[in-house]
Amino acid sequence: MSSAVGLGAIKVTRGAPIGEALAGLMLTVPAGLAYLVMLLLPTMATILLAFTDYELGLPDWNWIGLGNFTEMFEDRGFGVALRNTIIYVGFVTPLSILLGLGIALLIESGIRGRATFRAIFFLPVVSLTVAMAAAWQYLLHPTIGPLNGLLRAIGVSSPPYWLSSSDWVLLSLSAIGIWENIGYNMVLFLAGLTAIPRELYHAAEVDGTKTWLDRFRLVTWPLLGPTTLFVLTITMIRSIRVFDTVAVLTQGGPNKASEVLLHTMYKEGFTFLRLGYSAAITLVFLVMVLGLVWLQTKALDKRVHYG
Amino acid sequence: MDKPRERSFLADTPRLLALGLVGLLLLMPYIWMLSASLKPLDELFRASLSLWPERFHAVENYSRVFSQVPVFHYLWNGIVVCAGILFFQLLFAVPAGYALAKLRFPGRDIAFGLVMLGLLVPPHVPALPLYVTFSKLGLLNTYAALILPFTISVFAIFLFRQFFRALPDELIHAARLDGIGEFEIVWRIILPNSWPAATAFAIFSVVAHWNDLFWPLIVIEGQARATPALGVLYFRSDEAGDDFAALMAAAVIMTLPLVLAFLFAQRRFVEGIATTGLKG
Numbered sequence: 352m353s354s355a356v357g358l359g360a361i362k363v364t365r366g367a368p369i370g371e372a373l374a375g376l377m378l379t380v381p382a383g384l385a386y387l388v389m390l391l392l393p394t395m396a397t398i399l400l401a402f403t404d405y406e407l408g409l410p411d412w413n414w415i416g417l418g419n420f421t422e423m424f425e426d427r428g429f430g431v432a433l434r435n436t437i438i439y440v441g442f443v444t445p446l447s448i449l450l451g452l453g454i455a456l457l458i459e460s461g462i463r464g465r466a467t468f469r470a471i472f473f474l475p476v477v478s479l480t481v482a483m484a485a486a487w488q489y490l491l492h493p494t495i496g497p498l499n500g501l502l503r504a505i506g507v508s509s510p511p512y513w514l515s516s517s518d519w520v521l522l523s524l525s526a527i528g529i530w531e532n533i534g535y536n537m538v539l540f541l542a543g544l545t546a547i548p549r550e551l552y553h554a555a556e557v558d559g560t561k562t563w564l565d566r567f568r569l570v571t572w573p574l575l576g577p578t579t580l581f582v583l584t585i586t587m588i589r590s591i592r593v594f595d596t597v598a599v600l601t602q603g604g605p606n607k608a609s610e611v612l613l614h615t616m617y618k619e620g621f622t623f624l625r626l627g628y629s630a631a632i633t634l635v636f637l638v639m640v641l642g643l644v645w646l647q648t649k650a651l652d653k654r655v656h657y658g
Numbered sequence: 659m660d661k662p663r664e665r666s667f668l669a670d671t672p673r674l675l676a677l678g679l680v681g682l683l684l685l686m687p688y689i690w691m692l693s694a695s696l697k698p699l700d701e702l703f704r705a706s707l708s709l710w711p712e713r714f715h716a717v718e719n720y721s722r723v724f725s726q727v728p729v730f731h732y733l734w735n736g737i738v739v740c741a742g743i744l745f746f747q748l749l750f751a752v753p754a755g756y757a758l759a760k761l762r763f764p765g766r767d768i769a770f771g772l773v774m775l776g777l778l779v780p781p782h783v784p785a786l787p788l789y790v791t792f793s794k795l796g797l798l799n800t801y802a803a804l805i806l807p808f809t810i811s812v813f814a815i816f817l818f819r820q821f822f823r824a825l826p827d828e829l830i831h832a833a834r835l836d837g838i839g840e841f842e843i844v845w846r847i848i849l850p851n852s853w854p855a856a857t858a859f860a861i862f863s864v865v866a867h868w869n870d871l872f873w874p875l876i877v878i879e880g881q882a883r884a885t886p887a888l889g890v891l892y893f894r895s896d897e898a899g900d901d902f903a904a905l906m907a908a909a910v911i912m913t914l915p916l917v918l919a920f921l922f923a924q925r926r927f928v929e930g931i932a933t934t935g936l937k938g
Contacts, residue, residue, distance in 0.1 A: 374840035375763025382754035385810035393784030477920040482909035486691035
């Protein structure tokens with residue numbers, strides 16, 4: 352490409368670097384302004400807000416240093432929300448990844464019904480979350496719900512109250528979270544699986560791998576490594592954001608048993624209008640998300656040799 | 659290059675059976691939602707395990723929803739908000755993505771660094787100051803409040819930059835030789851050659867904002883500007899009460915539009931989410 356051919360075209364741009372620079376600036380300015388006003392400034396304002404006692408509607412406010420953070424870590428409610436969020440992520444991440452991977456492997460291992468099954472498992476991703484939460488509420492209803500109807504029919508005399516039981520509510524929300532995330536993870540794994548060159552399976556067969564498990568262990572799993580790492584991070588980041596199901600179904604109850612980080616942030620900020628405190632919770636949330644991204648980069652650095 | 663051979667139906671049975679069973683389990687919320695929306699309330703309260711209604715009550719349930727809930731109004735709001743968001747996202751991100759991919763200008767590296775930085779920030783983080791600002795400006799309960807925060811998508815800039823980089827430079831040089839300006843190149847040369855990236859992003863964006871509850875819950879009160887998600891929430895807490903049959907009918911109605919769109923363009927949806935997912 353460095354030969355004389357085609358240089359004519361390049362010369363045109365080289366000849367007008369000022370024009371190109373000007374065009375570059377003009378084309379980025381609208382995005383830059385929107386970025387500044389809608390993202391950069393408000394994010395910085397959130398960070399500053401976290402160190403104030405600002406409340407919407409009160410006339411004055413003060414810098415209180417780390418006051419919000421000390422209050423947060425002394426507050427039992429916040430501790431519960433943090434713990435619940437971590438438990439929720441701990442349930443949803445491994446199970447939705449394992450199920451997503453299993454289903455992707457099953458779909459990929461044959462031809463028949465591929466599109467149909469892909470569509471079925473993907474359906475929750477495109478369904479209105481609030482509406483499906485209502486469907487789950489009916490399904491899990493203590494007295495009229497089909498699940499407990501089934502449990503009673505097979506002899507369980509007093510089935511759990513699911514969403515209205517402080518012992519079961521987090522588990523129930525996690526089940527819904529897994530159900531929401533399977534399809535998404537399946538699609539990502541399917542993309543990762545199709546990227547594995549067929550020749551490798553032939554080579555493995557020539558080398559004497561016979562069983563499905565050997566093929567999985569020697570070819571599929573190692574080559575799926577980068578996809579799995581990516582799915583792991585993105586599922587954790589998605590599930591740490593759990594809000595919709597909590598806001599619709601439990602509002603953090605009963606007795607804070609399903610209180611999670613973003614719902615606490617929402618309540619403090621937009622119901623009680625304690626913006627400073629809510630901003631501090633937002634920062635904790637942001638730090639957790641950044642921590643996950645950082646871990647992903649660390650892990651990627653160690654295993655680049657797959658590329 | 660050879661494709662796996664199609665197995666005989668018999669050999670494929672275990673696979674189909676396993677997938678069918680798991681699939682059926684996953685579809686349970688839909689099946690029971692649909693079933694409940696056809697039954698009369700007293701039948702629901704008997705908690706019978708029969709999916710088929712003894713007495714059909716579909717007309718009553720669905721007409722109750724249509725008479726009590728401004729269904730089409732909510733759907734219209736959802737369309738306006740999603741279309742507005744997508745319009746501005748493309749308007750801002752396509753030129754910026756092009757400039758970052760193909761043009762040399764001062765500050766380009768800083769700009770790209772800011773894009774990468776923006777990718778790390780979840781949309782919940784700027785929410786509090788945006789709410790205060792919108793409330794001071796009297797923008798609460800408007801389409802503007804629903805659309806403005808999402809007009810900038812750093813993810814879209816990133817996605818388009820990656821895609822545009824792979825477009826041949828000759829395409830742009832040829833256009834320049836024809837005397838076409840940079841602004842026109844973006845919309846008349848680059849975008850028409852990038853439909854895969856554009857549709858992938860459009861699907862990603864519409865799915866995300868059609869389903870979003872967090873932000874509409876913050877800036878909207880009452881029915882006038884409520885999105886479908888808020889509509890279901892209002893009906894659930896206000897009118898429906900314990901009437902699960904009508905609530906399920908409302909859930910079916912509100913879920914249907916996007917699900918239908920998905921079933922019609924299934925391949926595009928899945929590919930769209932896979933590309934945007936893997937690149938993000």
